[in-house]
Amino acid sequence: MSRLIVVSNRVGPIGDAARAGGLAVALVEALKSSGGIWFGWTGDVIEEADTRLKLESAGPLTLATIDLSADDFDAYYNGFANRSLWPLFHFRTGLVQYDRDNFAGYSRVNAAFAKALLPLVQQDDLIWVHDYHFLLFAEELRKLGCTRPIGHFLHIPFPPRELLTTLPNHEELVKALFAFDILGFQTEHDRDRFFDYVRMEVGGSILGDKARCFNRTVTARAFPIGIDAGTFANFASTDDGQKQFASMRDMLRGRRQIIGVDRLDYTKGLPERFNAFERMLEDHEEHRGEVSLLQVAPPSRTDVSEYQDLRLELEGMAGHINGRFAEFNWTPIRYLNRSFARQALAGLYRASHVGLVTPLRDGMNLVAKEYVAAQDPEDPGVLVLSRFAGAAKQLTDAVIVNPYDVQGMADAMNVALTMPLDERKDRYTKLMKVISEEDIGHWRTSYLEALSSVEHAGVTGGSL
Numbered sequence: 001m002s003r004l005i006v007v008s009n010r011v012g013p014i015g016d017a018a019r020a021g022g023l024a025v026a027l028v029e030a031l032k033s034s035g036g037i038w039f040g041w042t043g044d045v046i047e048e049a050d051t052r053l054k055l056e057s058a059g060p061l062t063l064a065t066i067d068l069s070a071d072d073f074d075a076y077y078n079g080f081a082n083r084s085l086w087p088l089f090h091f092r093t094g095l096v097q098y099d100r101d102n103f104a105g106y107s108r109v110n111a112a113f114a115k116a117l118l119p120l121v122q123q124d125d126l127i128w129v130h131d132y133h134f135l136l137f138a139e140e141l142r143k144l145g146c147t148r149p150i151g152h153f154l155h156i157p158f159p160p161r162e163l164l165t166t167l168p169n170h171e172e173l174v175k176a177l178f179a180f181d182i183l184g185f186q187t188e189h190d191r192d193r194f195f196d197y198v199r200m201e202v203g204g205s206i207l208g209d210k211a212r213c214f215n216r217t218v219t220a221r222a223f224p225i226g227i228d229a230g231t232f233a234n235f236a237s238t239d240d241g242q243k244q245f246a247s248m249r250d251m252l253r254g255r256r257q258i259i260g261v262d263r264l265d266y267t268k269g270l271p272e273r274f275n276a277f278e279r280m281l282e283d284h285e286e287h288r289g290e291v292s293l294l295q296v297a298p299p300s301r302t303d304v305s306e307y308q309d310l311r312l313e314l315e316g317m318a319g320h321i322n323g324r325f326a327e328f329n330w331t332p333i334r335y336l337n338r339s340f341a342r343q344a345l346a347g348l349y350r351a352s353h354v355g356l357v358t359p360l361r362d363g364m365n366l367v368a369k370e371y372v373a374a375q376d377p378e379d380p381g382v383l384v385l386s387r388f389a390g391a392a393k394q395l396t397d398a399v400i401v402n403p404y405d406v407q408g409m410a411d412a413m414n415v416a417l418t419m420p421l422d423e424r425k426d427r428y429t430k431l432m433k434v435i436s437e438e439d440i441g442h443w444r445t446s447y448l449e450a451l452s453s454v455e456h457a458g459v460t461g462g463s464l
């Protein structure tokens with residue numbers, strides 16, 4: 001059996017108190033069962049560049065991490081990754097800031113990390129690189145002579161060609177993707193946008209799931225990420241989950257609750273959601289004093305100004321809506337800028353009658369799946385889901401909305417709140433089937449099967 005090396009920007013924590021953030025959550029679940037090496041950034045920023053590895057063993061896993069210098073952190077992480085790639089890949093060209101020095105920092109960090117990893121790579125290893133932080137990683141490892149199979153999985157959407165080409169270095173980035181053996185996307189739409197770029201922009205050819213260009217071939221497929229559905233369903237009945245459930249239902253005293261759980265990020269459509277909730281209260285007097293919105297939004301990327309602006313905007317909106325509709329014994333929006341333990345989160349999901357997941361654009365969105373998994377099968381809540389989340393391609397039995405349509409979202413909330421029990425159960429059963437079949441284990445196994453079969457075919461990106 002091959003050993004697995006996972007590469008991602010942040011490494012750990014590996015306990016259940018995982019940070020808010022889909023990638024960390026998914027990788028912890030995927031690595032728990034297999035062991036291997038998890039390699040990336042320590043999360044610490046130091047004054048001077050120092051690429052010495054820190055090794056720590058955690059059960060079957062070895063965590064291998066390096067620090068980032070303050071300059072690299074600004075250019076690679078805050079700069080190119082979060083100010084250029086993140087908005088662009090979420091179709092928000094208006095928010096993209098491009099700076100040559102940031103791209104240089106991004107390339108420098110990809111090269112330095114590849115160099116630091118190389119001595120750990122052994123004969124049988126499979127290397128699985130994650131997300132938009134490390135698009136150049138395989139190219140750098142190949143330059144150093146690594147011929148092991150290297151795969152990439154993109155957790156966020158892949159942008160349309162017309163948007164990607166606004167980035168001055170688009171071709172360099174896409175060319176570097178061809179140094180991987182397997183490219184994994186969340187949905188076929190994302191994969192097809194990559195193919196479209198290859199065909200139309202750089203004159204490559206596509207055959208089945210293979211793209212050929214720059215004298216190299218790469219296999220590109222959709223591997224929709226999942227959750228550990230069973231564990232999540234059980235979380236809701238752990239001590240913590242039950243406690244959270246009971247105290248929430250106690251507090252609600254027969255009233256109902258809509259829940260949103262999102263990193264505080266402009267891709268998640270939070271202002272639009274608050275607007276829609278306000279519209280729903282305007283339209284439906286019967287829900288006033290009776291239905292509240294609990295929005296959990298742990299702060300994220302607090303060094304980036306768009307995130308600071310969003311936080312202020314949401315505070316203003318929540319204050320405005322509460323000022324307008326609150327009564328002495330009822331608050332319409334409870335808005336919490338903090339995170340909860342995962343068990344507690346499951347209890348909150350279960351206590352909520354509607355799950356509102358309305359990103360403007362999202363690779364997959366794990367919250368949508370977690371909300372459903374935590375429901376009581378005998379009295380399940382209703383998932384309202386944006387058509388622009390990757391999850392909407394699988395979860396077609398949710399109430400699907402367009403997050404740009406405030407009235408449509410307000411109407412959908414009312415549909416969810418008034419849905420008869422039979423229909424709720426029917427939708428829940430169909431959703432749970434998909435969520436349990438295409439769970440995190442399925443994602444991991446199907447990706448790693450594809451990656452290990454590269455070797456059996458006898459050709460890796462390194463040998464071309």
Ligand code: GDG
Pocket residue numbers: 017018019020021022023025026155156225261262263296298338339340341342345362363364365366367368370
């Ligand atoms: C990226 C992509 C893709 C949230 N609040 C708390 C908390 N969370 C957890 C959720 C969920 C995770 O964070 C968020 O995952 P999402 O998938 O919803 O979103 P991103 O963070 O943007 O993730 C996304 C994902 O990667 C995986 O590929 O689906 O499209 O953008 O698991 O539960 N966890 C805890 N406390 C909180 O308060 N413990």
